[in-house]
Amino acid sequence: MSKRAHCTIERDYERSTKVTIERHGERPSKQTKNSTSRRRVTPKTRVFTASSSFKPALEHQGAQLPSAAPAGGSGTSDWDSLNKILDELVTSDNDDDLENATFRDDEIDDVQPKETAFEDATLLETGDAGTRPGSRTKKHPKTPNEVLREWLDLWRDAYLSAWFKRDAPPKGFCAFCLESAVQIYRCTSCLNSLPSCSACLVNTHRAQPTHRIQSWDGAVWLEASLAGIGLITYLGHDGKPCPSSDDNSQLLVGDLDGFSSIAVRYCHCDLSTLKPKPLQLIEIGLFPCSHVHPRTAFTFRLLDVFNIFCTLGRTSAHKFYLVIERITRPGFPADVKDRYREMIWTHRRYLHLLNLRRAGYGFQRHDTLDVHPNDQALCCPACPRLGFNYEEDELSPGDRRVILNDTDRVYDGNFRCSRKAKKVDKGDICLSDGLAYFGQKERFKEWSSTVVQPARTEKPMCDHHKAGNDTSFRGAGRDITGIGAFTCTSHSCIMPRGMVDFTRGELFIYADWALGNVYRYLSAKGKIPIGMTYDVFCHWFVNYLSRLQRLPPELRPPEDLDIRGALPKWHALGHDPQCVIRWSIEYMQHVGQLEGEGPERVWAHFNEHSGSTSEQGPGHRTETLDNVAVQFTFEKIIRMETSLPVRFKDAKKMLIRERKNHEGSTASIPADTLQEWEQESIEPYKLANGRWHSVFADPVLKGGFQETLQDERKKESSTTRVPGQRPGAARWVSEGIELEHSIHQYNEDSKAHSKPTPRQANSLDSKRLALEERIQTFQNRCSFYMHGLDEPDRPRMQKIVEEDGEEKNVDLGLPSSFSPDTLASAGLSSLSDLEKRLRRGTCVDALQSVKRVLGARSATINFKNANVRGQIATTRSQSIIKGHNAKILKAQWRYENSRGALQALGMVQADQDQFLELRREDLKPLKLYYEEYAQKTGHGITSMSWIWRSEVAPNDKWQVEALKTEWFRSRERYKRWNEQLILLKREMIMAIRTFQTYQVLWEWRSKNGQPIPGMEVYARQRSRFFGELARRMFYACQDHLWDDVVSLRWCDEWLTRNTSGNQLCDPSAS
Structure with missing residues (x-):
């Protein structure tokens, strides 16, 4: 490969030509002001000379390169000198000559006038406020405002002229067949809107019938349609006309380019009974609005983008429709046929089919991994799931509490996601009922209307919270007053079946129902411990055993349920000190830095959809919230490869800092006092007067x-x-x-x-x-x-x-x-x-x-x-x-x-x-x-x-008590960060194992049963998708997994069995 210098020439349209030589490669050594040493032209670069390829490009943009010397130059010799040097480099066939080619400082200074030369022409070429990797960078990079000012001065008018040139009159002949044409067209949806005759435009758009075209009438470009110039979309014969039919039908199609009317010809062969019209449209990527007489359809591309915009983008369906309407007929929205209701109706069916595909509907059921057939929910891959990312026989008694962290669930209520008490169709249906994030609606309605919340037999420690009372909320004009939800603590992923509708205030029976559904989901392969944080856990905990036994039999947890609860950090200030001492998550072991506030992050996202969901029917509303939850959780999942390593690095820094702080605090304590403190338990205990106390409690004055x-x-x-x-x-x-x-x-x-x-x-x-x-x-x-x-x-x-x-x-x-x-x-x-x-x-x-x-x-x-x-x-x-x-x-x-x-x-x-x-x-x-x-x-x-x-504030042994309290707090801060690193290692391994489990499951589905060819391919694609997630997660986290700052035996043993060097073993191979 020849080695060349790279010279970039830019034109200043308002002043004079400017020339900059850009070098790539090694940084040149510093030169003194009067140095005459020769500078090396680094290799593996490209050359443009003013007399070769770059000159026509500039002239094409309207710039006229000077034939004489640039303004401010000394004559033609400078310009010719530069061209001569560059031409010699370009025409050289000897790599050694190019390798040894050099410029003298005086040669560069002569051909580049100091008054007009760009300081950094590369900046304009890269389009960013910086330079290319390997290039010589300035000591003070240009700010975005400086780049914008430079663009305004040098490029704005040129950009605008080039834009206007797109609308220039055509030259009267087709750019494809090069024949003259009476009528010239162009496609505004294609990247390069070349002038074309009708025949060429039809031929090049057989597979893009929804593209928008324009025709030239001699003065302006006018809207036209592909169907109007003869494009027909043939169905049923791989794009060829059906021999049994010559009738065309008009179909209004909604695409990202707007609405357009296309001509379609359905297949009417003898086998047409097996392929009704809706199915023929589905096969070419159009989803019909009617399954009886389709007259309108939407492309899969539009429905997929709409699904992302209305969930991740938090855009309402009406706003999205207005965008499509604007694209279709800018300035004249009344000319566009109203298809808003059709879009909503079509999206519901499209989303249902999309969820069925992702849930493995129609595939053979796996005996051990398909514990929730047709499950449409996504679960956090980093949270413990028996049979998916850990096995019971892998855990030693010492690892059990660490691996199965029992405060991984958070519950909270939200009264902004309500539904107005509007008239509901008698046959209202929910397509995701009991299959995603809500439990079965009719079963819940029947149970909640008959069960009675038991009266409290024990007064809570803090009695100023109204949650749990029917009087805590008045939802006038609403038949659904809000929602409650369980999420995982670490990543705020919503728990499958963990959402529940409120029909009154924040009654505890709603939390009981959600907990029963979540426990049933998680314990499908065996009994597990479970924990939760709840901002009024001190109230919910009273009589919770008797309430859980009132759940339906299929949701009732075992009587010996291993459950532990806590108050989340942000809500602890609202509780009495006695309550905080007993239930605060900050004073619990094996929780790391979990704050227990997962739903608070979820509500900020859900509340932006509340305006739409409050107007929807019960079934559609549930589907929408399920869809929002799926996309919210999916976004969390695919970003774990970035978030987990960052959190590990931050936690490691905090561990080192808190360890130093604690060692410093310990050094200032007498040995006998320290020995006495270390023997004390950090668990809260009840005093003789009935009050709770712990070593973390401040003295109450x-x-x-x-x-x-x-x-x-x-x-x-x-x-x-x-x-x-x-x-x-x-x-x-x-x-x-x-x-x-x-x-x-x-x-x-x-x-x-x-x-x-x-x-x-x-x-x-x-x-x-x-x-x-x-x-x-x-x-x-x-x-x-x-x-x-x-x-x-x-x-x-x-x-x-x-x-x-x-x-x-x-x-x-x-x-x-x-x-x-x-x-x-x-x-x-x-x-x-x-x-x-x-x-x-x-x-x-x-x-x-x-x-x-x-x-x-x-x-x-x-x-x-x-x-x-x-x-x-x-x-x-x-x-x-x-x-x-x-x-x-x-x-x-x-x-x-x-x-x-x-x-x-x-x-x-x-x-x-x-x-x-x-x-x-x-x-x-x-x-x-x-x-x-x-x-x-x-x-x-x-x-x-x-x-x-x-x-x-009297002085009563405050010094000793202060030291003791601060010492315990310092020790627990250090221990919590140590636990946080252990939990992060656990999450990394569990995420990798979850992805690999789904990889194996989908690979098995592609090979078992009798899937049709498309199902087999889809299953293999899903398998490779999860395999790629596993590999990316491993490569992003492997340095932290082997970091011995903390040790987790379960993690080390799995890595030893499933990695080879720095490669992750393929689970499907075994």
Whole structure:
């Protein structure tokens, strides 16, 4: 292969010609300013000379290359010199000559005028704000705006001229047969709209009858049709005319190019009874709207794209139809025949057949793998499934709890996916009933109308949640008030049969029904442990055994069901401390970093479809939600090869960091104290007074936020209700205070990730969407508690960092956003007093947190100064101290935020005396005050920080307790990240094994039974598709699977058996 230099010549249409020599290959050595050394022209490149191939190309675009020297040049010699050098390189047949060919610096400078030469012509050629790999890159790449400005200056007019040229009059002859034609046509759907005669256009469009064409009338291009110039689509004889028929039928076809009328000729042979007209259309890729007398059809391509747009693209069917209508007749939509209903009806049938194909309908059933025949749902491949990605005899007792992580399921309800109480056809049908993500509808309707939810025999720990009560929601005008769903915790994939419709409030019987269906699906090959998180698990858990026994026999779990539950992380703040101690997922083992909030991500996607589904009939609505769930889960599945390695890398970094932090914390603890702590259990336990406690619990102060909230809740009972204060006001105000803290935490996270990775950006977006939904829900309830008041007259704005980095102001509408006079005139003084008491409690908690963490920081500093030596150990200690500082500042913000609200509500004298301004100089430990005191003379005006003199948060052995709590939390954070890496290894292996299982299943289907030829090919394609997923997953994850940062025996043994070197063994070969 000859080796050539690559010279790119571009034309400046407004100034003068510019020439740039572009070199590829090795980076040249740096040259001094006056260097005259020779530069090497690197090989394996291409040459265009101004006198050869590139010159006609420029002239074709309308540019005139100068025959004389460029403007600013010294004559023709420069231009000719460049051509001479390049021509010698092109015509050389000696590779050695080309290899040794060089340019001198002065030669390059002479032929490239400095005033006009492009600094980076490659940028325009690549179309991106960068250069080709291997090319010489600039120190400062051009920004997108600079590239756009360059395009505007140099290329805009040329682009526009080239675009106009597409509409230029034809030359009067056909570009295919080169014969002159009276009438010239062109196809606007083809990539190159060449002028053509009618005969050539028909011949080239036998297989594209839906393409849009135009005819030239001597002045403009007019719309025409292929059927109008003689194109007939022949059916039944592989594109040839039927010898038994000469009748043509008109068929309106919807395609991505719009609606068009085509001429078809059906087969009328003696065997036509075996191929009715609808089937003849299906065979050529048209789905008829009627199976009796088809007059309209849609292409498979349109139906497939529509299916993606209305699920992944979250576009309604009506919007999609408007797009097709616009494409068909821009500016004149009334000219397009209305086929909206036909499109919906056809898509339902198309989707049903598509799901049957993917479910293996019509294939022979496999004895062991087809445990759910005709199953149309997709299940998370990374979650444990007995018989699919693990076998019972593979697990040792030590691996069982790790492999079968029993908090892999999350349940939650959503009231935005409702259905209006509209008239329903008597024969309403659902094509996916009981086969996808909902259980059997009629069976559920019959059971839920007869079963009675048992009364509670045990009062929950926190009684301010209304979930489970029929009074928690009023769905006027709706026959379906919402949906509930189970998802997997790690990836938010929706569980098959795990969705359920609400017909009243969020009753627990709905969660029971969904759990029974999910357990039946997962335990098809044997009994398994199961776990779940639920935002009101503390309520659901009461009487759950008796409720589960009321399920239909086929859904009833065994009486000895191994079940464990927890509260998800984001909802833990809404629960009492006692409840959090007992049920929080953060304090459980073998859960890694699972937060238990999977459905919250799903609802953001489903809610965008709620406008359409609320208008649909019951059957169509269920099919739509099943379809959305399939596409949502499929998108999660195909991106696991990217998401799992990224999560593993992030978890490994966090493990290293938390291990260092914990080792630093452990080093500052005396050995005897450490030995005593290590013997303590982290499981919650019940005290003699009936309250729950654990090593993670913060000490509850007299007058703190939680105690104040409990006292206020007691006041809302029917016998001690406060005048002018509606029931639930204490909970509403407390949620507002907690919401302010959540907003501040989100803002801090956003600032910490000013340049986030894609995964961090997605996480921040999820948090922001969830936060905005909480704010909207809170504000909607504001009018109920703040009755009689309009907009706040003294708003206390909370700033939320938007996705683009801008800040948005939000006022929650708490009493502190109104002046005392306004509250008094509206009769809401009692509500104002309520917020005052809760704000005081928040200030007390914040002060105590400041003092406790100051003590922990002081102890860490003391140990560091006394024992830590060396750069690594010092850096580790500094990291721990930095973490303490962040906690102190966070507590300071909480204090100042609530103190500001107290000031807005009106402080009494006691508040002014107790809750002083908490400044940075007040955040000092006692030890530092004593040291400064001893070093000073004259202490007449010296005093310690007021936080140590305040009686609001007394000093009672806070230092030791703070160290103990922080040590346990540090240890568990480290252990959770270690578990997270183990779980990620498990997920990688299980995903690979699931894909391989489906690969084997589809390969078996292609060879067994009596499939028709098309079924056999389809089965092999599906087998190869899953095989490719398995291979890609393995290659993306293999480095992490062999990483010994954590060890999982089950993983290592499977890799040893099923890999050879760095290759994944083909399971179908065995």
